[in-house]
């Protein structure tokens with residue numbers, strides 16, 4: 001977690017931009033502009049729509065990354081948005097992660113994996129890379145992620161492969177503890193027979209899973225996902241999990257605020273990074289400046305300037321509320 005914490009300190013900005021493209025969030029003329037290129041490069045016509053969307057996603061992501069790279073320390077691509085369009089989308093996910101790392105950003109892959117130990121070990125390839133016999137078994141890293149999100153529902157044997165891979169590769173994981181969505185209460189707020197709530201028990205496990213990997217700044221490699229939509233619980237978790245860094249989604253589009261997340265930071269203004277996805281990459285839709293007759297380049301320029309402004313506003317909002 002040290003690399004992330006130092007990147008946040010350098011940027012003086014504890015926020016991460018979520019790269020969650022959807023057909024509705026990418027200006028239509030950008031998608032249309034790749035029609036000829038894709039038609040010439042794809043063998044099966046049935047692949048054209050997905051391939052066209054995939055190329056447009058990459059061009060859009062590159063534009064957003066270029067617009068915010070000097071403002072934010074990190075990006076969080078959500079793999080579901082890429083998997084939704086098939087293999088071409090997964091390629092664009094990895095290309096996006098690689099491009100973001102090349103621009104000096106910490107890449108937090110939101111992949112939310114979790115399974116029995118043997119299968120979790122395969123998923124942990126996101127961190128450890130893929131064995132490559134052609135290069136003397138030097139692992140090849142096709143994913144370009146600095147951290148991934150993990151689902152703890154299967155317990156310790158589903159987590160250990162990720163913590164082992166993270167330690168070996170000097171990377172991090174973020175485990176779901178208190179998620180931002182409305183239905184999270186159905187399971188996470190369940191009362192335990194011996195007192196407390198289920199999410200509090202998960203919190204204790206997460207703090208324990210990280211106890212052997214505490215870094216220079218007092219936080220372990222095992223972070224927690226804590227939704228911005230739970231301000232009081234998030235503040236209590238901050239006390240309960242002193243060595244666990246928080247990834248805080250739910251700011252903006254889901255209603256979370258900077259004042260609400262302030263209690264999830266420690267006394268030094270560290271300990272958490274706040275995510276916004278739609279609020280940044282979809283900011284162009286709220287400018288009132290978009291026109292259907294814009295060229296693809298004009299639409300991308302608008303998306304870039306709107307995302308930059310939204311990222312600056314979020315940074316300033318967090319600075320005022322967190323660095324009190």
Ligand SMILES: O=c1ccn([C@@H]2O[C@H](COP(=O)(O)O)[C@@H](O)[C@H]2O)c(=O)[nH]1
Pocket residue numbers: 018020078110178179180181225226227249250251252253254275276277278279
């Ligand atoms: O509890 C959680 C865990 C993950 N997420 C993810 O974060 C982003 C939020 O997107 P917004 O557009 O800023 O709402 C998205 O990728 C979610 O899958 C979360 O929201 N809550």
